[in-house]
Amino acid sequence: GQNIDQPTEMTATEGAIVQINCTYQTSGFNGLFWYQQHAGEAPTFLSYNVLDGLEEKGRFSSFLSRSKGYSYLLLKELQMKDSASYLCAAMDSNYQLIWGAGTKLIIKP
Amino acid sequence: IAGITQAPTSQILAAGRRMTLRCTQDMRHNAMYWYRQDLGLGLRLIHYSNTAGTTGKGEVPDGYSVSRANTDDFPLTLASAVPSQTSVYFCASAPSGSYNEQFFGPGTRLTVL
Numbered sequence: 621g622q623n624i625d626q627p628t629e630m631t632a633t634e635g636a637i638v639q640i641n642c643t644y645q646t647s648g649f650n651g652l653f654w655y656q657q658h659a660g661e662a663p664t665f666l667s668y669n670v671l672d673g674l675e676e677k678g679r680f681s682s683f684l685s686r687s688k689g690y691s692y693l694l695l696k697e698l699q700m701k702d703s704a705s706y707l708c709a710a711m712d713s714n715y716q717l718i719w720g721a722g723t724k725l726i727i728k729p
Numbered sequence: 730i731a732g733i734t735q736a737p738t739s740q741i742l743a744a745g746r747r748m749t750l751r752c753t754q755d756m757r758h759n760a761m762y763w764y765r766q767d768l769g770l771g772l773r774l775i776h777y778s779n780t781a782g783t784t785g786k787g788e789v790p791d792g793y794s795v796s797r798a799n800t801d802d803f804p805l806t807l808a809s810a811v812p813s814q815t816s817v818y819f820c821a822s823a824p825s826g827s828y829n830e831q832f833f834g835p836g837t838r839l840t841v842l
Binding site: 650 | 830
């Protein structure tokens with residue numbers, strides 16, 4: 621079967637660094653997406669990885685290891701506005717996204 | 730219109746009633762999707778369309794139907810609503826059905842009583 625696992629909730633302090641992990645099992649693989657979703661709003665795109673390694677985009681970085689079926693999202697210099705859910709999604713061989721349940725990130729001052 | 734819109738924003742519906750959720754995009758994207766989002770679960774794909782005139786079934790299609798008469802519009806119909814269809818429904822679009830980020834509409838919160 622196809623499955624995405626990520627922690628349900630994480631807490632971090634403003635100004636700190638947090639890493640949100642995601643493991644995936646899919647029928648075929650065409651890349652790994654991370655989305656941010658603030659409460660009551662739509663998901664918005666953060667990053668896409670298809671090759672192994674780290675992709676950096678400002679305060680956010682995303683890492684992929686295809687051999688391990690593993691990805692993480694790294695958020696640096698945390699701000700209160702980063703309080704949101706972070707959704708991991710893997711694209712399968714049919715180009716459909718398989719979504720994790722999301723990680724709710726709580727930022728404390 | 731800028732981006733992707735959905736209507737209505739929210740709706741309370743009696744069980745057994747028919748309901749159509751509307752979705753319109755002005756980005757000329759070929760691919761469109763309908764998801765439902767329930768607490769504790771990931772987004773689940775209901776139906777999708779890779780291009781105008783074609784549709785496909787996702788993970789949870791039962792009780793739902795879609796049409797794609799043109800590029801811009803992708804309505805989702807519940808023929809006879811049931812309480813288990815209470816959810817937040819998101820429409821999304823992408824330039825094509827592969828390798829592209831999906832852009833999401835603001836969502837429709839549907840309650841079936």
